[in-house]
Amino acid sequence: MPDLCRRDFLKLFGIAGSGAVLYGCGEPATRYLIPYINPPEDVVPGKAVYYATTCRECPAGCGMLAKNREGRIVKVEGNPSHPVSRGKLCLRGQASLHGLYNPDRFWGPMQRNVYGALDPITWERGEAILAEKLSAAMAKGGGGRIVIVTGLVTGAIKDLTEMWLSEMGQENGHIMYEPWSYESLKKANQVVFGRDAVPQYRFDELDFLISFNAGFLETWISNLEFARQYASFHPISGESKNVFVFVGPRLSMTANNADLWIATRPGTEYAVGLGIIRAILDKKLAPDQPAERRAAIESMVSAWPVERAAATAGCDPKLIESVARLFAGAARPLAIAEGLPQCVPNATETAVAANLLCTLKPASLSAIDFSCESSRTYVARADAIKALADRMRSREIDVLIFQGVNPVFSLPKAWDFAAAIKSVPFVATFSPAIDETSALAHLVLPSHYSFESWGDYSPGKGVTGFLQPVMGPVFNTKHTGDILISTGKKIKGEESFPFRDFYDALQGYWTRISAEAGIKSFDDFWQNSIMQGGYWPEQTAKAPELSLPAPSFNFPESEQETGTGLPLVVYPTVQFYDGRMANHLWVQEFPDPMTQVTWGGWLEIHPETAGKLGLKKGDLLRVKTDYGAIEIPALPIYTVPEGVAAIPVGQGHWNFGRFATGLPANPFELLGPDLDLVSGATLRPGLNLKIEKTGKTFDIANTDGSFFLHGREEDFVPVISLEERNRMAASGEKPYIDYPLPAGYQESKDFYPRHTYSDYRWAMVVDLDRCIGCGACVAACYSENNVALVKRDQMLRGREMSWIRVQRYFNEDAKGARWLVMLCQHCDNAPCEYVCPIFAPHHSEEGLNNQVYNRCFGTRFCSQNDPYKVRRFNWYTFTRPEPLKWQLNPDVTVRQKGVMEKCSFCVHRIIEAKLEATMKGRKVRDGDFTTACAQTCPTEALIFGSLVDPESRVSKLINDVRAYQVLQHLNTKPAVIYLKRVIEELRV
């Protein structure tokens, strides 16, 4: 078990007491190297120290290990012992450091002057102003004059905030706002399961999964956790492979992992669900149903014979029937639905349909666990926010405080939340960085970023991750809790807030909790929890039986094609979540998994439709709904069915720092103002886009050279059918591989002598049956190897610097796509090596294709002669603004202009591991270490090791019948060996 091996050489530290906050930072622009007079504990120059903390980039709350070098945190990895992340991180988690080092964070407290500009002030002054405003508000009397809007928070900080408000005499003044608040899902759960909550799902126990537009591998609830579960559900295991069906209007990253994508007209997914239910009931495939439930369900679906469902959804009725058969035939099938009101119409209906479908198979209901429900359950519903807005407009609120939320961006433009804020007399923001909402604040009291903070966050019942300051504050910021406490003390006096600081409050809170949990020694508990990164007592094994109320719900008649224009799909992406990631430089630089587009949003439209409308790639369109209009470039691509338009969420910021501002476009501006009275969510009618060309163009910075493989499937991404795979395995066939080993020598075709390796032959196996295309490996590589960031203009000139990329190729029928993780193949016969006139690239004794930056003078012949095109050239000396360069990994050279670079298999990690091993007096063992990309891969699709060791995982895997090499006919003998994706023919 590699995690265990990792853990024994990872040194996890917990900081005892907030006194020991780390050194080395202070003013960002420091130019001097000052030796430590008295070195801080744990900080050994040249030695990395890992601190456990929790990722707060999204509410999933994954456990992280922050790698600290000389007081600066340079890399984050998943916390192996954390139940949510299990040692992995997604793309957003890997990119979180660019939130910490974001050059557009507030440098310190500021106050808006009469001209509307922000003047820097001291913390004393800032807190004094706030205290004064608060007292004034309180003096007016009444319980609702002070409101704090935060993102989803739990535990001590939530406790403190509510205590603080109640001390101020305010009721329910704490509003937790999240754009993705799953009202529809909660409503559906209430309808079907009698629980108005977001449950925990367990995919790993399933044998069939149908997702109604739920992008559970991208952003849905807890994507990393789901990706891990998915990895034990979907990829081939033994002889069999479970089926995953996706029903939705867009070929999302998640959809592209499905064995079958049922493309629907946006908002008609529920019809497919009902069709399936109807088919199951008609065919009597769900026997064990209590009569009255059966009657109730039948009455609901009576109006939905398969044909009608199919007609409504615009799909083939045979598909629905076969899926129904598969679902009924499976032992533990599960149906899930996205339940996000903003994205497509009828989210609630779809979610209800999915839940009803689940109830037909009581066996798998235990995969839906409400006993450890997700904390998202407590997020404020849209109607609550609407109510808040109304109170703001009617001047019932005197003091409004924002912390880490950006409703001005993420609420429908039609709400005009900005105007509502302007009507509040005093607005303060605790957000760490500028955003559209903070821009309206009168007072800026920037709080710490999560990496600088103490805290706790619990993504769901039974799991709490702790946060500890893994480095000193980068800017002149303060912990939210400390701001509250000190202002509170100013107003209500010391005694009412009996803690030194928030750390004190945190400990107090957990003393209570641990006492309740019956833990004897708090100090041990505390030290251990901080060190391991959280507190997660053993779970009760099984989820309690769900009591199913008799469901009743009326589904809408399928509305006729209303008006002209293209139905709109709004969707969250794995990189931007709800848009909060857009100010992370890395996230802008990473290509979107499906469209491979960077730096700016786009409107997806099927090439056929685009042709009909005469739209070309990059045409800047003016897109109108009845509620708003945006300008966004067209991107003809096969990810949407004909006649449908899709726009990703996340771009279109107008005041979100230098990296996000000014890129098109924000689909929230197209949504309507009304509320859905059923679910309390924003009402999402079927929005039909009116599209007109502006005549301008906004070039799309995509990194893919072509949509297709042009008949080269066998060279790049061959697939294998399950039958074929099993046949080969049974008959003991070996894959045809040119091993990058002495064994790989064949007299018949080898012109050059055989290679011999004594100690190691580093190699990687990429299991394309596990790869979900999420791009976490790319993010990990960027942060581990100081890969340069080229920004939009260079991206447009094809000069991205990524060392590893997830290449997307559409199948010939353009109904789906394949991914290929492409990195330096470290070939035995590397074509790039011999063309260099000065040996800058050459082969190492351990099989690495070394690239000596200092020796390279940039003829670029190596890249020209590299069939995999994984070598990157430094066209300029690419730099990054302060303090982003603090993140640079000191173990890896920063490259100068005119130098070629490429994947090094994390050679510095190899060296470190070899040193460790030598100190232990042994060779490096399999699993001692791994590369940054393999380390973070949520599905463990990347496996790294030495082929010299016959027991290593790679040595075993390269003999799998699915093994192949890219462009094998060139006889380069790559050391990156791929395992084919296994496809199942679903009988339709």
Place this chain on the structure above:
Amino acid sequence: MAKKLAVVGIFAYLNELVSAIEDLRRQKVSIDAVYSPLRSEQIREALGEPILGPGRFFTLTGAVLGLLTGMFLAWYTETQWMFDIGGKPAIGIVPVVIPAFEFFILIAVLFTLGGFLFLNRIPSMRLPAHYDKRFSQDRFGILVYCTEANCESVSRILKNLGAEEVSRIEE
């Protein structure tokens, strides 16, 4: 040292020069140099000299040396690191052909030039006293070293053979 006497006959036409040379040789007058503004096979034949001079031996040496230099350089430098590049053997046989060939040409040419200069004892900054500027333009010349005794006869012969002018020079 004693003054050297020389007679220089200057001719305008190649055919006259050639016949003059032939006559002189018939009369056993030793011709010390023939000057001409152009390369002429006829003159060479008249003087009965071979087509290729000793210069070619310089070229041969250069060629051999060059070949060896090229091969040595390539192989020596390869042995210094024994890099494994693209799976090729560290000591290449095929690739060495090109450096070997190019150095073979280069050094052969340098030697040829060196030989040419050496055999002519040039560069020399001073021209002999009997040299006439017209030799490089439109006149031919025959130089005969003589003694007080036969000077007269030689110049007479040259005149008869059609020399435009015959001058006595003391060096």
Place this chain on the structure above:
Amino acid sequence: MSEAAGPQGLTGYGAADDQILGAMWNPGRVYWTFVAITALGVLIGASCWAYQIATGLGAANILHPAMWGTYLVNFVFWVGIAHSGTLISAILFLFRASWRTTISRSSEAMTVFAVMIAGMFPLIHLGRVWLVYWIVPYPNQRNLWPNFQSPLVFDVVAVSTYLTVSFLFWYTGLMPDLATIRDRTAGIKNRIYGFFSLGWRGSEKTWKTYGTAYLLFAALATPLVISVHSVVSWDFALGIVPGWHSTIFAPYFVAGAIHSGLAMVLVLLIPMRKIFRFENLITMEVLENVAKTIILTGLIVGYSYAIEHFLAWYSGGKAEEQQYMWRMTGYYSWCFWLMVICNAVVPIALFFKKVRTSIPALFSIGILVLIGMWLERLVIIVGSEAHEFDPYSWGLYKYPSIVEWGILIGSFSLFFFLFLLFAKFLPTISVADVKEKMQVRRDD
């Protein structure tokens, strides 16, 4: 070849001197304007390069995957131009083709300058040009050496050898004429030319050794000239890029090189002949013979185009096939077709004596072939890079950047600049050879 191709209408040796050397001294205003313009062009090129060194190669429009742009196109182009000089002066000398007499000198000069310029382009193309000396096998205490298995090192060896040899060849040929000038001038000129003539006497002995040396030079230069462009072609043929990896490249490139070189000879000599009134020396028949040779090279090049595509189809390699299909239909197809027309089709016209003997026709065909040959290199280099194995990594080198244009202009300017200086200060026709070809005899 008949003597008729030789110089016409010269009464005596003196006349040859007067005409050819006389042309050097008073070039006139037109000449100086050209000098000024080209000098300006050189400055532009230089400043563009300086800018690129300061900012980085991003200044050029090259990208991943098309890592090599116009710089290497120019490199191959200029090396190509350099080939006709040696062809005319060495190979034709061995073949005793007397019509070479009056054009050998200037085409050799052309060769020297072209190689010099070609040699600059790999440097311009380098990412860190300030470290270029690493490619030279010089002893150093780190004991680091170049990689003698790399095609680029082959290049360095071949091109530098070629530069040295062609220069020495040219210089040796100059010596008699330098002597002539020395003897016709006085004062400082006399000194300078005297110095460079190395005290040439023109005695029979000198002429003999000179003859030997010249013959051997020719004998050595002939295989060299073949090897140089073969080596250049192997820069590509030794790569695995579809469109480069082909065994016919060596002869294909050599033919192409001579093709472009002869075209450049026409483009240079036709005006020179006019300006210096050398019609009687560089006779129509000389130009005609050049034209005939162009027909030959043109046919070879055309054949290569055809065979390349045939091989691609015959190989059955997907990437290979599609590469050539794309060449004819893709982004660079217009370059491809223009190239075919200019290089393979247009020269056919020279089969007609009418065309062959019409000065404007010859000149314009020369220009067209030059354009065609430049495009050929573009199509081969950039076209192949842009469309390699992995469709994901296809990418277009759309057009050269301003910097690249500047450097292109700079290179042409430098070439003509040097050639103008040459025409001013050195005899553009080998006087000694002309005299050799003259029939000056007293008939009695």
